[in-house]
Amino acid sequence: MTTWDVCVIGGGPAGSVCALRLARLGHRVVLVERRVFPRPHVGESLSPGVPPLLDHLGLRQALDGAVPSPAALVRWEDATVRLVEPDPRAVTVDRGRFDRALLSAARAAGVSVLQPVRAVRPRRGPAGWEIPAGLDVLRARFLVDASGRRRASGGTTTATGPRTLTLHTTWRGDGPTRLGTGPRTWCWGAPLPGGAFRAMAFVDADLLRAHAVERLYHHLLDSTGLFPDRPSAGAVAVCDATGYRDDSPVTEDSVKVGEASFTLDPLTSSGVDSALQSAMAAAVTAHTLLSDGDRAAALAFYRDSRDRAVARHTTWTAAHYHRCEPHRDQPFWLRRAAPAPPTPVTPPLTPDHLRRPVRLSSDAAVVPTPCPVGDLVTMRRALTHPALPAPIAHLGDAELAPLLDCVKHSASLADLLRTWSARLPAGRAEATAEWLYGKGLLVTD
Ligand SMILES: Cc1cc2nc3c(=O)[nH]c(=O)nc-3n(C[C@H](O)[C@H](O)[C@H](O)COP(=O)(O)OP(=O)(O)OC[C@H]3O[C@@H](n4cnc5c(N)ncnc54)[C@H](O)[C@@H]3O)c2cc1C
Structure with missing residues (x-):
């Protein structure tokens, strides 16, 4: 066998x-x-x-x-409906x-x-x-x-969000994508390749226990004010959309x-x-x-x-x-919302910084980290810092750790840029320094 x-x-x-x-x-x-x-x-x-x-x-x-995703009518932050152009690379299939x-x-x-x-x-x-x-x-x-x-x-799994169900159906139609909110839902609808339009309503799972599916679905879409025409919508299907991780x-x-x-x-x-x-x-x-x-x-x-x-x-x-203001005090929204963590704003580098001593932020470290290299995972020295979504081993095709090793041997930012310029293609030393400085990883005292 x-x-x-x-x-x-x-x-x-x-x-x-x-x-x-x-x-x-x-x-x-x-x-x-x-x-x-x-x-x-x-x-x-x-x-x-x-x-x-x-x-x-x-x-x-x-x-x-596939068709390019169309512009979207969005009502989210407040009661205003905005026409939002999509990213040109987004598609619907x-x-x-x-x-x-x-x-x-x-x-x-x-x-x-x-x-x-x-x-x-x-x-x-x-x-x-x-x-x-x-x-x-x-x-x-x-x-x-x-x-x-x-x-x-x-x-076993761990929930990453509250129990959520999706109610959805399709009807013949087109028009813009729509994204809207109601006190107990957010709804999304988009034209599909082939002439159908699908609209979805997302709700707390317990809401479905108290209401008939079809009536609830149409009530939720109505509560957004964005789905006025629904010619002969099909039967409403229900699927689980609860977040979890294994x-x-x-x-x-x-x-x-x-x-x-x-x-x-x-x-x-x-x-x-x-x-x-x-x-x-x-x-x-x-x-x-x-x-x-x-x-x-x-x-x-x-x-x-x-x-x-x-x-x-x-x-x-x-x-x-x-970011959804109108329903912020409603249980559906309270269960899901939290403010974004603050992003530190660093002023841009100026010629004055060039003379200053330079060092890596005390929160930054260059540590052995598992990285995919070619088709295999191996350990590489990579830069970690709370502002980075993931450790970084390479910037473009340059290995970052050897460049960062130069920081402690440099008397000033100008000195560091001279060392990096000898190792990197033209313009990359300055771009790398600006990027690291902007993220708060490189500090001038
Ligand atoms: C309501 C809702 C809306 C969404 N909208 C979007 C969206 O707009 N854009 C987007 O990118 N993502 C969206 N997603 C998420 C997206 O659909 C999934 O992330 C994606 O399909 C995951 O792909 P997958 O291959 O992991 O699983 P799936 O696509 O679910 O594939 C799993 C496959 O495994 C098969 N299978 C299951 N059990 C067995 C078995 N025992 N034996 C053999 N075969 C089996 C199934 O038949 C299925 O074909 C949405 C999800 C939900 C719930």
């Missing part, structure tokens, strides 16, 4: 991209997907980061049929087609796809994983759980990716972006573990990058809820 290097459960964006990367790295990969594709899926609005990621992976064809294209690319990269086949709870056997899938039991050295909110491999996203022989690892508040509209990023991080982690690379570095890299993503998104989301 075949023992696969890797078994991936789930053929959404996270599973397909992780499987594809591992197959391209030479591993024998099997992927199990329970649904026939194309299958319907919410989450059609792709954030600006997705097209460049797909380009990087050579998967641009997954965006065939048919998720059924998009997910099918990614899965086809994985197949073309050499992944064996079993579909429609449902995997049930995997178990560790004497020689690796045993995954009951349809009538077979698959065997694999490494397990990737990419089964989304179903989380086929189980384990308590054990990576082990020596398994990893959870995409929504199996953590979910974002849909307010970010970046679930697919985050699923793709976690798939790429999971692939280098699994490759390092399967190739007997630095195991401790691989485990720490995946855990830390996942935890940073959760923290970044949670802070951003709470601050965004906090």
